[in-house]
Amino acid sequence: MPLHAKIDEARGPAILDLNPVYCRIEHAVPRHRLPAEPMDPAAALALVRDELILDGNARLNLATFVTTWMEPEAEQLMAECFSKNMIDKDEYPQTAELERRCVNILAHLWHAPAALADDDGPDDGASRGSATGCSTTGSSEACMLGGLALLWRWRARHGATAGLPGSGVKPNLVMGANVQVCWEKFCRYWQVEPRMVPMEPGRLHLTGPEAAARCDQNTIGVVAVLGSTMDGSYEPVAEIAAALDALQHDTGLDLPIHVDGASGGFVAPFLAPDLEWDFRVSRVASINTSGHKYGLVYPGVGWIVWRDAAALPDDLVFRVNYLGGDMPTFALNFSRPGSQVAAQYYNFVRLGFEGYRQVQLTCQQVARFIAEQVAGIGPFELLSDGRDLPVVTFKLADQASARYTVFDLSERLRQRGWLVPAYTFPENMQGTAVLRIVVRNGFSQDLAGLLISDLRTQVQVLEAARREPVPLLPGGQRSAFAH
Ligand SMILES: Cc1ncc(COP(=O)(O)O)c(C=O)c1O
Structure with missing residues (x-):
């Protein structure tokens, strides 16, 4: 069975909850079965949209290389x-x-x-x-x-x-x-x-x-x-x-x-x-x-x-x-x-050629700025600095003695909406865990400045947590670095 076709009845009640101001319907809307009756298009749109607000903000998704902004035309x-x-x-x-x-x-x-x-x-x-x-x-x-x-x-x-x-x-x-x-x-x-x-x-x-x-x-x-x-x-x-x-x-x-x-x-x-x-x-x-x-x-x-x-x-x-x-x-x-x-x-x-050049050059300049700033925060070693693709990859310089990981940092950045993935390298270097920031069109120097400021803050929080009780993450879970 395809992965995504697996019906997980445990994930919420079987009936979808429709806000009564969207429309009055006489029948229930099942979550995992085809509804028996149609519903008003505006209500269907509101229902689906409401669910999708739980997705991350595509513009803050620094994990992907894929385009997240195009002009209205x-x-x-x-x-x-x-x-x-x-x-x-x-x-x-x-x-x-x-x-x-x-x-x-x-x-x-x-x-x-x-x-x-x-x-x-x-x-x-x-x-x-x-x-x-x-x-x-x-x-x-x-x-x-x-x-x-x-x-x-x-x-x-x-x-x-x-x-x-x-x-x-x-x-x-x-x-x-x-x-x-x-x-x-x-x-x-x-x-x-x-x-x-x-x-x-x-x-x-x-x-x-x-x-x-x-x-x-x-x-x-x-x-x-x-x-x-x-x-x-x-x-x-x-x-x-x-x-x-x-x-x-x-x-x-x-x-x-x-x-x-x-x-x-x-x-x-x-x-x-x-x-x-x-x-x-x-x-x-x-x-x-x-x-x-x-x-x-x-x-x-x-x-x-x-x-x-x-x-x-x-x-x-x-x-x-x-x-x-x-x-x-x-x-x-x-x-x-x-x-x-x-x-x-x-x-x-x-x-045209010049327009593409300007877009990619701007991405590269923003990536180089991020790399410089990341290097200045302190505990990181850069593995790439945006000179080829506008991508910045970095790890904890002293992974062995740090009491937090890049996975902790990735999780904490998520609290502000930044989606910065942490992952390990393949064969031979599985012990190396990195954070990667992909700069794409639409990720401005201003946004990059905000990201760096949040990264700096989270590093300080994690460093301070070495001495103090570890702050709780949403959901009451303690971060992995506490163990
Ligand atoms: C080097 C490389 N090859 C292939 C792919 C797959 O690309 P697509 O998502 O367009 O199928 C990717 C995706 O990130 C990639 O980075």
Whole structure:
């Protein structure tokens, strides 16, 4: 049974309580069963809204990379497009066209060799360049598609049955242990061995030598993350490619790289234009990003672009004809709203290169400010300071002797509404617990100042609690540091 479908009858009475001023109804509204009768729409809206006020404030959610604010014009456009199904390309050819333009814009931004340049002439509706790609529900789906393309290409090199049960050969994918869970999912769902390079103190992501050392003839490719979920740092794509070049020189193995640019794909082109991490690196076969992260669109939209048709095996692609053109589609999902794609295109035309640069630069400046302030509070050691992704990660410098943990701090910040997650690092560094602050568009320097002031106060409270009785948290629970 799916996790969320589990009916927990113990969580509140079976009947929902409707405020009598919303409407008079003659029947009870069950909590876990379909009501027998309809109710007034305004009452239904009030009922659901009332329940949702218990959710955290999305703008104060510093755990997520996902967009929590868009301008009213974008929201209006999205509302107008909710009813359009992205997959109905014949029925909504202009939405499909906007998707195609977005792919071209990203291919160009990421220096795909034949991507359409500004001066390539008017759009005549024909297929552009040799780069190809599509929108997805997010980076997770895009990573699945990227991984599948690597797997299919490996199979093409090793015979159609290679890697299938009974073949005696298992394909593997090389990546850092810091990858997002979508890559573990990919490996489990498609029966690929995950070859994870563990983190080490001082090396929080994949490096070239570590990657090359784990590759063999059954490696389908190497994943490099531009913007590690753990600490926001960029993995050195060019260095990883150089190590794979040397490996090819020594062994003949020619291995492709997929760049997981879930966040960095929309940050590096604007803040680090000279950093070579994209299709300028010839070994990079494909790149994904999340339109709903630093692409500045509400969830859920992701993107994947392949360098050229050779990087995307043809038998993975389904083709539909519309307006006399040839529209390749490759997706795990079928139906989804057209609103996010329309909103992505809106952001592209609304902001342009300079608008995106300003938004990301502001995020970076706020992150650098937070990092500086956190370092000044005293007990913390910074693990990332916002110089790559606008993400600040820090731990207690002296974890062993502190009588409180970053989990206590996270819990106490929640009392003021700040959602700052605490978590431990993966394999090899499970003993390291950190707090992570993700700065997104809309998190101003003023808000950052308030956050720092609250962080400082909570540190003082926890430090003082070493000597005094531990204050109670809501619900009468004592914080973990008291034990
Ligand atoms: C590096 C990386 N890859 C993939 C994902 C999954 O992205 P999505 O939420 O768009 O599916 C994330 C999410 O945080 C991520 O940080």
